[in-house]
Amino acid sequence: MRRVYDFHGGIHPAENKHQSVRSGIRSAGVPAQLILPLSQHIGAAARPVVTVGDYVLKGQVIAEAAGHVSATLHAPSSGRISGIEDRPIPHPSGLPAPCIVIDCDQQDLWTPHQGVADYRDCDASELLELISSAGIAGMGGAGFPTAVKLMGKPGRSVKTLIINGTECEPYITADDILMRERAADILEGVAILQHILQPEETLLGLEDNKPEAIAALREAAASASHVEIVTFPTKYPSGGEKQLIEILTGKQVPAGGLPGDIGIVCQNVGTAVAVRDAVIYGRPLISRITTVTGDAVATPQNFEVLLGTPMQHLLDLAGLQPERCERLVMGGPMMGFTVTNPQAPIVKTTNCILAPTTAELPPPPPAQPCIRCGLCAEACPASLLPQQLFWFAQGKEFEKLEQHNLFDCIECGACSWVCPSHIPLVQYYRASKADILQQRRDHAKSEQARERFEARQTRLAQEDEEREAKRAARKAAAEKRTQLATQEGGEDPIQAAIDRAKAKKAAQQAGTGTEPAAAASALDTLRQKLEKAEQRLAQSHASGEDAKIVAALEASAERLRGKLTEAESAASEAGAS
Amino acid sequence: MSLMRISSPHAHGTFSTGMVMRQVLLATVPGLFLLTLFFGFGTLVNVAWACIVGLACEALALSLRGRSLAFYLKDGSALVTCVLLGIALPPYSPWWLIAVGVASSILMAKQLYGGLGYNPFNPAMVGYVVLLISFPLQMSSWAPPRGLGDVPGLWEALQACFLPAQYDGLTMATPLDILRQNQGLLMEDLWAQSPQLGRWAGVGWEWVNLAFLAGGLWLLYRRIFTWHAPVAMLASLSLMAALFYDGGSSSSGGSPVFHLLSGATMFGAFFIITDPVSSAVSVRGRLVFGALIGVLVYLIRVWGNYPDAIAFAVLIANFAAPFIDHYTQPRVYGHKQPKSPE
Numbered sequence: 001m002r003r004v005y006d007f008h009g010g011i012h013p014a015e016n017k018h019q020s021v022r023s024g025i026r027s028a029g030v031p032a033q034l035i036l037p038l039s040q041h042i043g044a045a046a047r048p049v050v051t052v053g054d055y056v057l058k059g060q061v062i063a064e065a066a067g068h069v070s071a072t073l074h075a076p077s078s079g080r081i082s083g084i085e086d087r088p089i090p091h092p093s094g095l096p097a098p099c100i101v102i103d104c105d106q107q108d109l110w111t112p113h114q115g116v117a118d119y120r121d122c123d124a125s126e127l128l129e130l131i132s133s134a135g136i137a138g139m140g141g142a143g144f145p146t147a148v149k150l151m152g153k154p155g156r157s158v159k160t161l162i163i164n165g166t167e168c169e170p171y172i173t174a175d176d177i178l179m180r181e182r183a184a185d186i187l188e189g190v191a192i193l194q195h196i197l198q199p200e201e202t203l204l205g206l207e208d209n210k211p212e213a214i215a216a217l218r219e220a221a222a223s224a225s226h227v228e229i230v231t232f233p234t235k236y237p238s239g240g241e242k243q244l245i246e247i248l249t250g251k252q253v254p255a256g257g258l259p260g261d262i263g264i265v266c267q268n269v270g271t272a273v274a275v276r277d278a279v280i281y282g283r284p285l286i287s288r289i290t291t292v293t294g295d296a297v298a299t300p301q302n303f304e305v306l307l308g309t310p311m312q313h314l315l316d317l318a319g320l321q322p323e324r325c326e327r328l329v330m331g332g333p334m335m336g337f338t339v340t341n342p343q344a345p346i347v348k349t350t351n352c353i354l355a356p357t358t359a360e361l362p363p364p365p366p367a368q369p370c371i372r373c374g375l376c377a378e379a380c381p382a383s384l385l386p387q388q389l390f391w392f393a394q395g396k397e398f399e400k401l402e403q404h405n406l407f408d409c410i411e412c413g414a415c416s417w418v419c420p421s422h423i424p425l426v427q428y429y430r431a432s433k434a435d436i437l438q439q440r441r442d443h444a445k446s447e448q449a450r451e452r453f454e455a456r457q458t459r460l461a462q463e464d465e466e467r468e469a470k471r472a473a474r475k476a477a478a479e480k481r482t483q484l485a486t487q488e489g490g491e492d493p494i495q496a497a498i499d500r501a502k503a504k505k506a507a508q509q510a511g512t513g514t515e516p517a518a519a520a521s522a523l524d525t526l527r528q529k530l531e532k533a534e535q536r537l538a539q540s541h542a543s544g545e546d547a548k549i550v551a552a553l554e555a556s557a558e559r560l561r562g563k564l565t566e567a568e569s570a571a572s573e574a575g576a577s
Numbered sequence: 578m579s580l581m582r583i584s585s586p587h588a589h590g591t592f593s594t595g596m597v598m599r600q601v602l603l604a605t606v607p608g609l610f611l612l613t614l615f616f617g618f619g620t621l622v623n624v625a626w627a628c629i630v631g632l633a634c635e636a637l638a639l640s641l642r643g644r645s646l647a648f649y650l651k652d653g654s655a656l657v658t659c660v661l662l663g664i665a666l667p668p669y670s671p672w673w674l675i676a677v678g679v680a681s682s683i684l685m686a687k688q689l690y691g692g693l694g695y696n697p698f699n700p701a702m703v704g705y706v707v708l709l710i711s712f713p714l715q716m717s718s719w720a721p722p723r724g725l726g727d728v729p730g731l732w733e734a735l736q737a738c739f740l741p742a743q744y745d746g747l748t749m750a751t752p753l754d755i756l757r758q759n760q761g762l763l764m765e766d767l768w769a770q771s772p773q774l775g776r777w778a779g780v781g782w783e784w785v786n787l788a789f790l791a792g793g794l795w796l797l798y799r800r801i802f803t804w805h806a807p808v809a810m811l812a813s814l815s816l817m818a819a820l821f822y823d824g825g826s827s828s829s830g831g832s833p834v835f836h837l838l839s840g841a842t843m844f845g846a847f848f849i850i851t852d853p854v855s856s857a858v859s860v861r862g863r864l865v866f867g868a869l870i871g872v873l874v875y876l877i878r879v880w881g882n883y884p885d886a887i888a889f890a891v892l893i894a895n896f897a898a899p900f901i902d903h904y905t906q907p908r909v910y911g912h913k914q915p916k917s918p919e
Contacts, residue, residue: 008910011590013588013590014588094582170588242910242911246910252910252911253911254911255909255910255912256911257911325580326579326580326581327580327587328580329585329587331585333585333587334585334586334587334588335585335586336585336587337584337585338580338581338583338587339580340580340581340582341580342580354587356587361587361588363581363583364589365593366648368593368594368652368693369692369694369695370694371594371597371654371853371854372694372853372854372856372858373594373597373802373853374802374803374853374858375592375800377858377859377860377907378803381910382909382910382911383907383908383909383910384909385858385859385906385907387858388858388902404906405909405912408909408910408911408912411585413586416586416589417586417588417589417590418590418592419589420592420593420596420597421594421694422589422593424584426584426585426586427584430584
């Protein structure tokens, strides 16, 4: 016997499982209409690839996966697409969502399909591709795309593959009946999963309240001893992934991490069968086993039902007495949510439809004050302090809530179940989680807005700077140009004017005889001018120019001569003094 | 078919706060019976009168606060407070003393803080301490046990309560008083001199304590509370007594058995410190809480100046409870250790 571990807390609610296992799995047949929500899994909604009016065959793809974490959708039966529109779906919000509606022709004609000859000849990626294109998502309840889960993180090996047959929620027997009737199929599916993951060990865990299932699995496993069937005492919520891992291995999944981080992959027994059907027969996921139970139905039982079948169809088959039914729950009484429209369809994660009478599951009495009795803390499988979380949730103390690890709450409902004051604790935690997530989103948004504003401010400042720099550059270029022009002696009228003014001043100074050098140069200039004037006069005499011009030239030469004599005498005087 | 929209879980256990309170009341029966057997009808009259006054106070406060009387009176919490206070008070107390105590418990310690679930202090012990400080004489007179004096009947008990001026009952020092006032006698000699000390811890007291222990064990069996706080308190009290027993010398603080079976030890351990509202919440927290009370009880009994120590010890520990909670968060699934408190 393998050692099994215990987990903290847990409760023992009335099981109420016997009602629905009196008879075997019954086919629910093909309803008149199938309604297929585009989002039946965790991740992005699938993208329709058919249009209204198209005729589709059973198993034909009607919507393809949109992105990595998403799942393909197939027609569960043949018929004509009569609408792609919002319909009521089973969701806690109660809001309608986009669905593909098929009017079945009751022919149930298959599209051609074929499995692989021998999966052992295929490598893992090939099989994962098959599983992915079959649209398989976890059948236990969460509905995470199975291929993505099997892929894990690259380079990380799987030590333990755990097959979950626990089904700890009261009332639900879908996995139980599957294990009783199709144990061999489950083990075949497990063998495929083993081929993909190559784990060191494979454990199939289930509670000891299912002796028939245990016997059937043991018998089937006897011929193929690759799986160890492990049973453990019945306690809710031992079927939670984290709890089951602790029961079977004694290890805990690190907070905020995934089972893969400690070398473990968990798959539900129903998922194993779906994998088998997809790989060996090429059948996509178009049906599942769903328990219909509760005192408001005459014959509680399990149905093999096409996805998209309206719940009303199943309830009618099970003999619903509408006058006795005040609430309809998808899932079990601990974690299931109410469905307000029985036309909502069966989806990939619908393991149970519970139609209880008021006497069976009475509405909770009004809540009394919390007396901090601590029963909730004793029952909590995550070892939280629900009474403290409740206190902080009432006061909206988000920091305290996070410090008390609100986000490790798996919402199993054990605390609410034991609470003597009938406080809807889980509801407080859900609301607080939503508030905190909203706050985080708001914070991220305002942070983004702030960054954007700051980026704009920087950009504007940068533009200003650039403009300034350009202006400075233009100025510098202009100055440089001027400088260059002077150096090369080119025409610069201003500079020339300044030079002339300087020369004139110098000449005047020379005239006063204060500057001998300047005076000397002024004398030279006068001599040259006189020389030029005399030459000019001689030329005009020779060429016989106009008498007036000659007279003017003579007069100017005479004036120059006079100036020169005057200057020479002044210079000699200055030199003497 | 109109369908409800309602949040999970849809199934609920059958336990209720009223059931918790009723079981606590039931568990006081053996102790009440033995108190009556050894000390007469005084305690029963205390309890009955306290319940009448207590329900009136609770109803008054609820109607002033605009709450539903039927819904809140049904939870039985006021009755529990009143019964516990009635047991704690000396038998044959006058009516006004009980009324003041109950009014302090219900109006001040409970309703002023917001009613059931919001009181930081144990209401019964607040009432007790108010009386102990205000009326020390009345609070320290205890009737002699059967065998050492006449035990008054029901009529005398009613007279003592409602016509206190005309009642002249006997009182006698309790075993705890005798030990505290011991001057220079070895334990052996003290026991030989004082017939009230009985075999271990006082005539009558031993059996009363054992009866409350039995009631407490039944509550444990019914899982009304966990063993942590009572066991920690009894263990730390015994440890303190053993440390300071001093071989039975004249300065001894009394043996562990004496402390376990004397005064209100068992009543306190199983009926007072187990009040969940004002105690620490986690398992480790309750161990610390109980151990703290055990140590305080010993300190106050041996070196303090009051007839018994449970009330003060409990109130001091109530003060400490939020602090204890802050440092004793349990390790949550998947975490290495409890988040370090800031």
